[in-house]
Amino acid sequence: MQKIRKAIIPAAGLGTRMLPATKSIPKELLTIVDRPVLDYIVEEAFASGIEHVIIVTGRMKGAIEDHFDHAFELDVCLRNAGKHPLADRIAQNTPGAGTISFVRQQQARGLGHAVWTARHIVGDEPFAVLLPDMLMISEEPCLKSMVALYERHGGNVIAVEQCAPEDAHKFGIVSLEPAAGGPLVTGLVEKPAPGTAPSNLFISGRYILQPETLELLERQAPGAGGEIQLTDAMIALMGDQEIRPFEFGGRTFDCGTPAGFVNANLRMAMARADLEPQIGIEIESLSATQRAVA
Template sequence: MTKNIRKAVIPAAGFGTRMLPATKSVAKEMLTVVDRPIIDYIVEEAFASGIEHIVVVIGRGKGVIEDHFDHAFELDTSLRSKNKLSVADKLTSMTPKAGSISFVRQQEARGLGHAVWAARHVIGDEPFAVLLPDMLMVDQQPCIASMVSVYDKSGGNVIAVEQCKPEEAHKFGIVSLSDGADRRITGMVEKPPQGTAPSNLYISGRYILQPEIFDLLENQTPGAGGEIQLTDALIKLMETQEIRPYEFSGRTFDCGSPAGFVNANLHMAMMRPDIAGDIEVSEYTGGYSTL
């Protein structure tokens, strides 16, 4: 019998160097997509998928993320004193319930794998989800919710993958799959040399993992960039556990890059009936489609 996926890790300790100079003084996770910080959407996805507790891994200078998810008493009082009740109620409804979100420090920037490992004591001995905070994934059903459905049927580990153009596969972490209806991930390679990728399916920023990954990460030697890479630990995990793919068919925006961030803002704005009619993009782009 599989254990329910109750907890999730959001690694949010990175510097956001691709978004400099904006991230010199602002946490990349707090950059706004329309009128909400990026991480707001990620937390919403997790809770909408049935996650009961979120562990946000932060680093030095990221205390603003903790403040964002706290109850702002002074702001609430000011809004209500000015009879801006709808705004105050909206902010209250978006504040996580007490005990449903916690924060762990990653004292050293040692890579994604190390950031996930830093949450081990809060996660404990149970399977958990990982959501990368700069990957905004939009679909009718939250990506993690769809992955939980796969997990409930098969157990083990599940990784979200997406198709990329074959000529761009060298830019991503690429997986190879077994044949047949019951597909499993049989291999992973980080940024393969151009023309050598085993497929055009890339790892897109959502995972459901078994707790045994923590032991592997604890003893993991540094990999690419001198960092503890999650992919390296997953390759070892495949020796003893199955990893299944979930092919995400919605829209993914890499908000850690300028182009992805702009596209995310355009898409999410055009999906908002209250502001879509006031957005003028055709004179710059020749039209914009949310499809």
């Protein structure tokens, strides 16, 4: 069984759900408190044993590469100003040389196509995929738990979560069957018509996939929305390989939506001892105002 060493983070999307903020700022660099959301995703990858992160970018996304580079001038300015702890923190959060690569998705052709553009760096080995706007919070990183499941059984692993049955038409939904060693994914439906979903378990943004997925994407016809869909390749893969679900029990925030973005900021700020007292006062004040209006 090959180790999961590489992870793809597709970050070429336009971020239309967050316009006008994303007109000039990549959505992946919008901040959750004082760190870009992409920082948290890259941190999860490395904390899960990933050795090499591949970020798929596009036009107007050069700031992502700059963010993960060593900012020599900034480091010098901070140290000259005596701000050594801050300079040290930034340096520690900067990935080492050769641990991050960047490839361009030159056309917006879907998630599957974005993953496929990293094929030459991934090579002939299994890999992880982390969606950059899905911030997943738990005691143990979601991907780390998935790697542990992969190391027990091999094959492919996808993270799933429960949604309200009436919301199932908004997501990619899986169907499961019991098997030795745990349930297997036996079906994938992208945004099923209301009332037709086979379950209320949706794919939540983390994958461990075998290299054959890239071969399927190579020759795959466009699917929903005229795009190359990763779920279509996974459906084809199910005929030959096992796909296991990992039901994530933490808290997921879709930071690509205004509500998810604000909720993630609130959650992460309230978890910090230096911010919680001030934010708690503001929340209490707002709650009191709303109670008075009601």
